[in-house]
Amino acid sequence: MSRAKLSANFLKVMLISFLTISSGLAFDPLKSADDRISKYRMREVIVQLKDQKGTPIKNSPVKVNMLRHQFLFGCNFYLFEQFPSAEQNQKYLKLWSQLFNYATVPFYFQQYESKPGQTQEAQLREMVKFCQKNHIKIKGHPLVWHFPNGNPEWLPNDPKPVEDILKNRILELVSGFPEIDYWDVVNEPTVSWVFDTPVAKWENQEGPIPACKKALKWAETANPKAHLIINDYNVRFGYWSFIGIFSLKKTIQLIFDP
Known part of the structure; x- marks a missing residue:
């Protein structure tokens, strides 16, 4: 691989890693919390109530306990x-x-x-x-x-x-x-x-x-x-730096050994 191509690829790697880290810093999860609640935690449903014989119940008060x-x-x-x-x-x-x-x-x-x-x-x-x-x-x-x-x-x-x-x-x-x-x-x-x-x-x-x-x-x-979790408190700059550094290391390896 030529030195010029290697330098260009390395700069791409650095840019990707920087964007990965900076995107983590810019993201504020609270600003979009209400939208995500509506999207992922709420939905409209139709509930049909029937009596013991399977006949739909009409015009009756209903009390629901979750x-x-x-x-x-x-x-x-x-x-x-x-x-x-x-x-x-x-x-x-x-x-x-x-x-x-x-x-x-x-x-x-x-x-x-x-x-x-x-x-x-x-x-x-x-x-x-x-x-x-x-x-x-x-x-x-x-x-x-x-x-x-x-x-x-x-x-x-x-x-x-x-x-x-x-x-x-x-x-x-x-x-x-x-x-x-x-x-x-x-x-x-x-x-x-x-x-x-x-x-x-x-x-x-x-x-x-x-x-x-x-x-x-x-x-x-x-x-x-089972649901398997990587648990971390360091989910802003530290986490994205962690992922960015991993991406950088992995990409550099690919540059030298494509």
């Missing part, structure tokens, strides 16, 4: 059975289930398996059972996280065995909890480079995109029907 809906509204469910008295626990469950239909349940590696093979599975299964009984959708959070909460003390510092451990963890949890509808498979991958934990070392050695791809593939193998 029992469930598709819109997921929730928060963490971490205080399940954590209050000092049974009365307080019951009040928490009653108030929580009256308001929310979407529960995030904790699978933080450090707490879930503080020692190899000693897990909080029994407690998590009780949480899942309650959610199912009350028609609450469930999200498991998180499977892979570079933060100390995602790194039990027994994890080795070598990325290779860490990858094997993470793979087994994902396969076991996602297949073992098929009732869980959603999984935060990788948590906050845009900032793993800041940390030096065993999981961070694996993510940084692999690179954020390849690490996410591997983790998602393991989870998909364990439960193809």
Whole structure:
């Protein structure tokens, strides 16, 4: 490839990456929120009411109570059975289930398996059972996280065995909890480079995109029907920079090895 062609292609790559990053900065999701609510969350319907014989009911007053809906509204469910008295626990469950239909349940590696093979599975299964009984959708959070909460003390510092451990963890949890509808498979991958934990070392050695791809593939193998999520708080400049840098790296590779 000639130097002139290489330079031209490189400039294209830089422009694409800049536009990718700047588009993230310019986008304000709140400005178009009402339009998206009307488009994606509302619709006109015709409901025909019939009596027990199947005859349409005419000119009768109708009272409608909404029992469930598709819109997921929730928060963490971490205080399940954590209050000092049974009365307080019951009040928490009653108030929580009256308001929310979407529960995030904790699978933080450090707490879930503080020692190899000693897990909080029994407690998590009780949480899942309650959610199912009350028609609450469930999200498991998180499977892979570079933060100390995602790194039990027994994890080795070598990325290779860490990858094997993470793979087994994902396969076991996602297949073992098929009732869980959603999984935060990788948590906050845009900032793993800041940390030096065993999981961070694996993510940084692999690179954020390849690490996410591997983790998602393991989870998909364990439960193809689950909704698999890359969870991140850094969704403005940091996220678009992350994607832009990945696009830049991948495109440069294509330039040198088309």
